[in-house]
Amino acid sequence: MDRGTERGNPPHGPAAAGRIPLAVVVVDREGLVSHWSRGARRLVGTTREEAVGRPVVDLLPVSGALPEDDEAEPYGAYAAYDGLGPDLESSLDGRLFYPAAGRARLTAADSDRIDVLWWAYPLVGPGAERLLVLAADAGALRPEDAGVSGAGAAVERIAPGFALHTDFPGAEDLARRLPEILPSMSVGESARIVAQVLELGYPVLEFSQNDRVPVTPDWGVPRRTERMERRQRAAAAALSGEPLPQDAEHEDEGEDLEYVAVRERLEFLNEVSGRIGTSLDLSRTIVEVSRAVVPRFTDVAGTYLREQVVAGEGFSDGVPDTTTMWHRVALEHTDEPGRWDDVVPVGEAMPFPAHTPFFQCMTTGEPVLVPRISEQMGHMIAAQFEKRDIRPLITGRSMLVVPLKARNVVLGFMILLRHPERVEFNDMDRVTGAELAARAGLVLDNARMYTYQESVAETLQDSMLPHIAPRMSGCDIATRYLPGTLLGRVGGDWFDSVKLPGSRTALVVGDVMGHGLNSAAMMGQLRTAVQTMAALDLPPAQLLRNLDDLAQRLGEHYLATCLYAIYDPIASELEIANAGHIPPVLVRAENGHSDLLELPTGAPIGVGGVPFESVRVRVAPGDRLVMCTDGLVEVRGEDIGVGLATLCESAAHPAASMDDACDTIIRALNTRGGRKDDVALLMARLNGIEPEDVAEWRIGHDPREAGRARAAVREQLHVWGLGSVADTAELLVSELVTNAVRHSHSRPIDLRLVRGDTLLCEVDDDDHTLPTLLSAGRLDEFGRGMRVVSTLAREWGTSRTSSGKTVWFELTLPRR
Structure with missing residues (x-):
């Protein structure tokens, strides 16, 4: 082998890429296998389940590539031998050491000894990956397989080596294909690994004739007709009772690359299905759908949804038209940061003309495949973007537009683009994209319907919550309402104030148990009943008694707690009755001391057959009464007494105004974490009447x-x-x-x-x-x-x- 060639001088004439089946193995910092590709299984005969977690040296002869002393060499000292050139210097401040390569014979499972070529790259960075190993079967190589023209049938030597990527114009294939067969890594992790491979050099095959050929993974698929012929011969033999043909007898899953490709796509779809729909939050679901396909399936993913879907509203069935507004709700890509942001910003709404592939997709409900976006099509698409030239971003790329459908209604679509150097979308990708979009569409529709129902419930609840005047006769009032953080966070908490004869004011806080539309509707009925009975000037205990009877007539499945107080500013007196609610806090103006009022607890509204008692409490001008629901003071895993003590302490804190006093209480109790229920808070300053x-x-x-x-x-x-x-x-x-x-x-x-x-x-x-x-x-x-x-x-x-x-x-x- 010519040493000048080994040192990086390119051979005479361009070299074709050597496409050979590659095994890809990733080793962690402990020297254990963390990823074992299907190619590695076919090469060594060990399954992924058997390989992951084992020391790599038990499976591949890469002991010379592993560091012997991690403390002495934090990044590992890698041996340079058998094909490494002395001028493969790293430009990353010396932190990367030489890669290693070698050739060895080893015993594979269920087969004879095999001749293995391997390349090992040291990996550095924050991740757990420590070593990337590529391996190939040398015994199966022929000169023509490696793309070496003019090579004789006899080859004295085939050795693994490295060459800078600038030596071979076609060597970029490895950088493009390698992320596709790495484990499910993020864009940043795979980019980091590929960058180090580029820095250290491409794997090459060196032949005795001084030819050096870059190695890229073999993704070829046997022609369907050949496999069909083999299967037909096998089926005919089975029917006639004859022995199976030799080629069919030895055909296995590892050789059926098309079967492997289909299985990989099914695994990809299953993986995507597990990553999307983790919540019913529409915004989060949109992001999950977009990120699930980049970079593994596509390089750019733009998601567009109907305007009504984004707003969480319902819309009539029917085919979209040229007036339908589509919102760009997400954009994921592997390009440099910010490249797409100014040209196609997220949040923009626009219609699409009838002559575009996007319009065809959303009206037919079928995927649209454009193998390559021509300059003419790029100009046609760019015409929709005023004062922005989108052509450099899309021209020459392969495009697949897939509809996001649910229940035969098009909710939106995804525009998927691949880099010009990446393989084009094909018919199998079209099927995969359609299946992906169908699953994503159903998840998005579930989130949309939940958002719509939640919006209805919130509107219902907002309409039922009163707008309380800040000043009543003899008292000032401030209120706060916080929705819960659970799914179906709309609840049955409410507060109210009612003007009574004699300059008195009724103050009410209640909580219907449960969440959702039913609880909100029940809250509205109980609040209306309290308003009506308060107008009859019923004593607090009698009002709760009547409310309990009403709740049982409305339905035995509902329970509610309620605190009802009547403030008489002339007599300077409170009359309070409790139905299973947490007690109120009374803050004395004289000394700023706060206490929970001791009241008969009573049973919740709806239990039935339980008496209620009223308690009279003398108050002074300036005293403050604080009433709230248990969602403010109760946190899962914590005693409610802690919350009540915090309520008393924060209620006694001086404040410039009633609103400031309410905000102080909310800050003190709402920042503890763990709150899931909704909260109603009512504070009244009892000014009295002179x-x-x-x-x-x-x-x-x-x-x-x-x-x-x-x-x-x-x-x-x-x-x-x-x-x-x-x-x-x-x-x-x-x-x-x-x-x-x-x-x-x-x-x-x-x-x-x-x-x-x-x-x-x-x-x-x-x-x-x-x-x-x-x-x-x-x-x-x-x-x-x-x-x-x-x-x-x-x-x-x-x-x-x-x-x-x-x-x-x-x-x-x-x-x-």
């Missing part, structure tokens, strides 16, 4: 009492400095008192004025009939009083009480 802001009178049943009421109201308003509303208030009070005198029975009539953000007037009597608006004619004597109240008052209403009814109105006060 005695000087309340005026009360007791009125008899004499009709002349209406005049006394008018005079008393006018005088009190002038004392309060509200003379500007005295005329309107006097008129409306006269109407209410007159009605009360006419319809009340024996108990005296109570008249009360409350000065706050508005002027509240309440008239209480012992008649249970609620007044209504009437359409009074020109000659009718009655029916106009309540219409006057409705016209002049800012707000008015009526409610039943235990002894009769209360009619009230509010007037807007002038700005101070």
Whole structure:
């Protein structure tokens, strides 16, 4: 062999690539086999299950390529012999050592001794891979197999060696094909391995005639007709009882390369199926689908979905047309970072003209294969991108467009592109791509349907959650709602506040057990029931009793907890009843101390047959009441007492406003991790109403009492400095008192004025009939009083009480 050739000088004339069956083995840092290709199984006769985890030196003669002392040489000192040139220097700061190559005879399983050629590359980097070994059967090589023209039949010597990739124009085949037969590695890992192979040199075969031929994996497939003829001969022999032909008798799975290719594709599809659909999150599913095919099946994968699919909405069946908007939702590629981002950014929406292969795919629902994108087609596709030239990215590449279908509806499509130097997509790839797209389409449709149902549930829940006014009579209110983090995170948590007679306010927090649409719907029914019964001014214990009865009539499968409190700002008192809910926290304004209120626990709503008790608690102006659902304080694997203690501590923390106080509680409890349930939080600052802001009178049943009421109201308003509303208030009070005198029975009539953000007037009597608006004619004597109240008052209403009814109105006060 000519030493000049060995040192890197190219031989005379171009050298053809030597396509031979290669075994590919990856060795980890412990010297154990971590990957064993099918070629290695065919060469040595050892299965993958038997090889992985064994020392590589037990299977291949590469002991000289392994480092002897890892501590002394952190990257390994590799022997350079049998074909290595002395000028194969590394440019990576000396961190890479020489590769090794050799030839040996070894005993393979179930066969005679074989003549093996091998090449070993040291690998460095963060991964577990330590050594890449390529091996081939030297005994099966003939000069013509290696592509050496003019070689004689007798060859004195065939040896493995290395040559820089610049020596051979066709040697890029190895870099292109090697990642396809490596284990399922990421793009970065396979690129790192290939880069080191390029740096250290291509494997070559050196012949005695001074010819050096680069080695590339043999991916040839026997012609179908030859295999069919063998199978037909075997079938005919079986039917006639004759012995099998010799070629059919010795044919095995390892020689049937087309069978192997089909099996590899099936394994690829199974692997992809396991990697996609790990969640029902639409965005995550889109990314999984795109990354599953790059780089193993394609080099570029662009995913487009219908606009309605991206929005999680439903859409009518039918074939898309040229007006259908398609959103580019993902783009994965193996090109240099940023090359595609500016030209085809993710998030862009666009229609596709009828003459494009994309339109053909989405209207027919069948894959479209373009072996090579010509300059004409590249120009046609690029015409859709204004002020952006996409031709350099797509021209010369092989393209496969596959539809993402589910239930015979096209949800989108994927554009798959291969680099110009990579083998074109073929009919088998078309079938593989169609099957891949079918599986991906079903997963995407499941995620879309889940997103749609989740959106419906959230809309339903949002519509049911009240928009609470920040100020009620005698108290300020702030609320927070957080959806859960579980699948079906829409739940049944709710809060509410209800205006009650006597300037009181009802405060409610509840939690329907479970998640999803049913829980949200049940929450809406219970909230409506609480609103209705609160308007009847029922005591808390009686209201929960009625709510429990209602829940059992609605269905025995639902349970809910509820905390119902009535705040009386004039009496400075809370009346609270509990139905299986966590207790509220009361923060005292005097010293900032916070405590859980001790309440009878009660049973959840829906259990039935359990009594409820009310508790009265004295409060002072400035005290804060904190009510929440258990999703805020309960974390799986942690005692709920820890959460309740954190709630008390965070509730007592000083804050500039009610909203800031709520945010402090959320931050303290929501950052512990592990929360999966939804959360409802209601905080009320109990400001109270000062005695000087309340005026009360007791009125008899004499009709002349209406005049006394008018005079008393006018005088009190002038004392309060509200003379500007005295005329309107006097008129409306006269109407209410007159009605009360006419319809009340024996108990005296109570008249009360409350000065706050508005002027509240309440008239209480012992008649249970609620007044209504009437359409009074020109000659009718009655029916106009309540219409006057409705016209002049800012707000008015009526409610039943235990002894009769209360009619009230509010007037807007002038700005101070």
